Each structure stands twice: as C-alpha cells, then as structure tokens.
Amino acid sequence: MGTLLLNTPQKIHFFDIHTHKKCESESVFSIRNYFPEKLEEISQNEYYSVGIHPWNINLNFLLDDFYRLKDFVCKPNFIAVGEIGLDKLHPFFELQKDFFSQQASIAQHYSTPIIIHCVKAFNEVFSILKKMKITVPVIFHGYNGNLQTTKYCIEKGFYFSLGKDLFRENSNACLSLWHIPQRSLFFETDDSDYTIQDIYAKAAELLYMDLEKLKQQISENFNRCFSTSF
Numbered sequence: 242m243g244t245l246l247l248n249t250p251q252k253i254h255f256f257d258i259h260t261h262k263k264c265e266s267e268s269v270f271s272i273r274n275y276f277p278e279k280l281e282e283i284s285q286n287e288y289y290s291v292g293i294h295p296w297n298i299n300l301n302f303l304l305d306d307f308y309r310l311k312d313f314v315c316k317p318n319f320i321a322v323g324e325i326g327l328d329k330l331h332p333f334f335e336l337q338k339d340f341f342s343q344q345a346s347i348a349q350h351y352s353t354p355i356i357i358h359c360v361k362a363f364n365e366v367f368s369i370l371k372k373m374k375i376t377v378p379v380i381f382h383g384y385n386g387n388l389q390t391t392k393y394c395i396e397k398g399f400y401f402s403l404g405k406d407l408f409r410e411n412s413n414a415c416l417s418l419w420h421i422p423q424r425s426l427f428f429e430t431d432d433s434d435y436t437i438q439d440i441y442a443k444a445a446e447l448l449y450m451d452l453e454k455l456k457q458q459i460s461e462n463f464n465r466c467f468s469t470s471f
C-alpha cells in the first residue's frame with residue numbers, strides 16, 4: 242500500500258470507482274471496467290477492473306473468458322474484480338450464480354476488492370458472499386437498493402458506489418445517501434454522460450456537505466478499501 246498516497250495526494254481530487262470511459266483529467270483517479278474479451282484495449286497508464294458481466298454469460302465463450310480473467314489478476318494496474326454479479330432481468334440465472342461465485346473466489350484468493358452489479362438479486366448475492374466466506378472489500382456499483390437492503394449492506398461493512406441515480410429525485414440512491422455511513426461511500430460515472438465532478442457536487446448538495454470535506458472522505462475510503470491493491 243502507499244504508492245497512491247505517496248505520489249498523488251495533490252493531483253487527485255476525485256475517484257471514479259466504476260467507469261466504461263477513458264478519463265483524461267489528471268485530477269480524477271478512475272477504475273475503468275473491462276470485459277475479458279476487450280483486454281487488449283487496456284492502455285498502460287490506466288487502472289482497471291476486469292470481470293465477466295452477468296449480461297455476457299454466453300455458453301460458448303465462458304471458459305475462455307474465465308481463464309483470461311485468471312491471467313489478468315496478477316498484472317500491474319489491475320485493482321478490482323468486476324463488474325461481476327447477478328441480474329434477474331437477464332437469462333442463465335443459475336449460470337450467473339456459478340460465474341459470480343468463481344470470480345468472487347478469485348478476488349478472495351488475490352485479496353482484491355469486488356465491484357458488484359446487482360439487479361433484483363440482492364438476497365442471492367448476499368447468500369453467495371456469505372457461503373463463499375468473502376472477506377475482501379465489496380462495492381455495490383450503481384447502487385439503487387431499498388432501505389432494508391441498504392441496512393443489511395451497512396451491517397456487513399459493504400461499500401456503496403452511487404452515480405447517475407442521484408439526479409433522479411426520490412430515487413432509492415438519493416434516499417440511501419442519507420443512511421449510508423460516509424466511510425462506506427463511493428461515486429461513479431459508469432456509462433452515463435455526467436462527469437464525476439457533477440456527481441460529487443450533486444452528492445455534496447444532497448448531503449448539505451462541504452464539497453472539499455466530501456472529497457477528503459472519499460479519498461480516505463479509497464485508500465482504505467484498496468489498501469491491498471497497490
């Protein structure tokens with residue numbers, strides 16, 4: 242741990258925990274998400290996560306993708322397994338569970354945080370994390386769960402990454418923002434057109450919080466959560 246803390250404290254102001262886009266701003270540290278079949282597009286100076294997305298479960302390519310993922314976890318700049326998870330609105334739900342479990346166990350083995358995509362399947366995700374005895378940091382990306390789910394995640398010490406849903410008044414994300422301990426918060430752009438600066442500013446406004454204080458908090462969260470990744 243420490244490279245990031247030692248080398249970049251003045252430059253980095255914003256952390257984008259999950260994005261599919263390249264970010265050119267020097268003040269933003271972003272974790273770009275790659276799917277295993279696109280790994281050759283990774284450029285040397287970006288940090289990234291890799292995972293088989295539940296939407297991409299495809300019987301023909303699974304095994305190949307899975308082994309490519311295994312190869313990648315030891316490469317420099319790989320800092321999280323993700324996005325992985327379960328999505329009830331997509332097919333092969335049982336297979337999704339297998340792939341989620343196997344990828345979670347890779348993350349556990351390499352002490353790497355997990356970035357989770359979860360749609361209408363929180364109970365199943367929770368039960369897999371429990372069964373697999375996952376102790377590495379878990380981040381629910383694009384979080385928009387209800388209050389009961391939020392409470393469970395808080396109890397388990399999971400992290401929440403909020404994004405574009407903060408701009409929808411009365412969304413679950415907005416309501417959860419009030420309940421999530423600030424030490425468990427992250428923000429992300431995912432594939433939205435908002436910048437990470439927009440999202441921080443919106444969150445600070447909703448929390449009636451000073452933006453600088455919020456930036457400081459997220460930076461602390463990042464260094465704690467990713468302490469084993471550098």
Ligand SMILES: [Zn+2]
Binds near residue numbers: 261274432
């Ligand atoms: Zn995404």
